[in-house]
Amino acid sequence: MPKALLLENIHPLAAEALSKDGFDVVTMKGALSEDELIEALDGVDLLGIRSKTTVTPKVIDACPQLTAIGCFCIGTNQVDLSYAANQGIAVFNAPYSNTRSVVELVICDIICLMRRIPAHTHYLKHGVWDKSATGSHEVRGKTLGIIGYGNIGSQLSVLAEALGMRVVFYDLEEKLALGNAHRCETLDELLEQSDAVTLHVDGRKSNTGFFGEHQFAQMKQGAIFINASRGFVADLVALKKYIDNGHIAGAALDVYPTEPKAKGDPFTSELADEDNMVLTPHIGGSTLEAQKNIGTFVAQRLSDYWFKASTMLSVNLPQITVGDCKNEARVAHLHKNLPGILAQVNQHLGAQDINVSAQSLGTEGEIGYAVMDVSAPLSQETIEALEAIPGTIRVRVMQ
Ligand SMILES: NC(=O)c1ccc[n+]([C@@H]2O[C@H](COP(=O)([O-])OP(=O)(O)OC[C@H]3O[C@@H](n4cnc5c(N)ncnc54)[C@H](O)[C@@H]3O)[C@@H](O)[C@H]2O)c1
Numbered sequence: 001m002p003k004a005l006l007l008e009n010i011h012p013l014a015a016e017a018l019s020k021d022g023f024d025v026v027t028m029k030g031a032l033s034e035d036e037l038i039e040a041l042d043g044v045d046l047l048g049i050r051s052k053t054t055v056t057p058k059v060i061d062a063c064p065q066l067t068a069i070g071c072f073c074i075g076t077n078q079v080d081l082s083y084a085a086n087q088g089i090a091v092f093n094a095p096y097s098n099t100r101s102v103v104e105l106v107i108c109d110i111i112c113l114m115r116r117i118p119a120h121t122h123y124l125k126h127g128v129w130d131k132s133a134t135g136s137h138e139v140r141g142k143t144l145g146i147i148g149y150g151n152i153g154s155q156l157s158v159l160a161e162a163l164g165m166r167v168v169f170y171d172l173e174e175k176l177a178l179g180n181a182h183r184c185e186t187l188d189e190l191l192e193q194s195d196a197v198t199l200h201v202d203g204r205k206s207n208t209g210f211f212g213e214h215q216f217a218q219m220k221q222g223a224i225f226i227n228a229s230r231g232f233v234a235d236l237v238a239l240k241k242y243i244d245n246g247h248i249a250g251a252a253l254d255v256y257p258t259e260p261k262a263k264g265d266p267f268t269s270e271l272a273d274e275d276n277m278v279l280t281p282h283i284g285g286s287t288l289e290a291q292k293n294i295g296t297f298v299a300q301r302l303s304d305y306w307f308k309a310s311t312m313l314s315v316n317l318p319q320i321t322v323g324d325c326k327n328e329a330r331v332a333h334l335h336k337n338l339p340g341i342l343a344q345v346n347q348h349l350g351a352q353d354i355n356v357s358a359q360s361l362g363t364e365g366e367i368g369y370a371v372m373d374v375s376a377p378l379s380q381e382t383i384e385a386l387e388a389i390p391g392t393i394r395v396r397v398m399q
């Protein structure tokens with residue numbers, strides 16, 4: 001029986017679905033360290049994680065049986081995607097399932113900070129009644145600067161405009177401006193005019209320290225700052241400096257440079273004492289609706305890959321969408337993207353008088369992936385011959 005290990009309190013629907021598909025499923029509430037993960041992965045075929053578990057080359061090298069990884073979230077920066085692909089491991093995520101939940105949290109953050117709710121709550125809890133409007137604003141008519149206009153940023157754009165905000169955005173890529181949103185050509189152009197700045201870039205390594213001293217200094221006097229992307233993207237020492245000197249009127253953080261691995265683990269922040277500050281524990285995607293949708297979506301991707309070799313929505317392998325096998329067996333051949341490999345695969349099959357009734361090939365960068373339905377089960381000898389083709393990364397046969 002194939003084994004699946006699900007970490008980080010992944011929604012139970014995922015375990016239920018994989019168990020129903022015939023997997024022996026082990027679940028754990030928290031994330032694991034590199035050594036703990038290596039130990040836990042002994043004999044495991046599928047791994048499910050969220051954002052706290054890091055899958056390094058050392059983990060991958062120690063677990064040759066590992067076939068696929070499901071990131072039950074959007075971000076996949078916690079996995080060495082290229083290394084995984086070159087070791088024959090498919091990685092999947094849920095690109096859309098929690099985006100709305102993040103957007104609603106950020107809308108909440110914007111209004112909270114514009115009305116100084118954290119400060120008022122803090123003072124009232126300590127017996128200070130303050131009805132003054134000082135520093136409090138309607139969001140209507142204010143300018144929201146969205147950095148990273150992807151699935152989350154663009155949805156936020158629509159909801160913010162529905163509240164009467166003016167939206168500007170900055171993205172590295174060409175993006176369709178939704179509604180009346182205006183694309184800024186430079187980040188400084190966005191920072192100079194935004195009353196609220198919100199980060200929704202992805203977790204690529206080059207975004208480490210992306211928003212620091214210069215960017216905070218470029219923000220409008222009295223503007224607010226929100227980061228719901230990845231903690232390592234923003235410099236919190238610089239943020240504290242510009243809150244304490246009055247340049248920034250408040251901030252909301254949902255992500256942090258280092259985060260606890262499990263519920264109840266200790267957490268401290270240099271910003272905890274700031275009065276107009278919203279601190280949330282990486283809950284942008286933590287709604288029952290989002291977690292349910294993620295659980296079923298990613299579990300299905302893992303099952304489809306295991307049983308059908310489908311790489312639909314894989315984040316690190318060429319995407320080949322296939323249905324049920326319509327012949328005796330299905331062969332999935334993952335290889336270096338070199339000329340002549342597919343011909344050699346077909347030659348070996350032909351030499352065994354095995355007919356190929358359907359074949360799909362996809363390539364992406366240095367990786368090639370072929371899926372074919374064949375007229376007879378493959379002998380161990382034939383499988384070994386396919387594995388011996390120079391450039392082969394992994395051969396899987398479903399028969
Ligand atoms: N706080 C949470 O709980 C939570 C939940 C979901 C996602 N996230 C994080 O939010 C990120 C964004 O999610 P998404 O679904 O919108 O991803 P996405 O890939 O759809 O969008 C990211 C956008 O950022 C742009 N970008 C990347 N680096 C940039 C840079 N330096 N300058 C300008 N633009 C840049 C990309 O071109 C892309 O358009 C995820 O990668 C994840 O790390 C956090």
Ligand SMILES: O=C(O)CC[C@@H](O)C(=O)O
Nearest residue numbers: 050051052073074075285
């Ligand atoms: O659920 C998580 O741990 C990560 C949530 C979020 O950062 C994501 O990448 O979707």
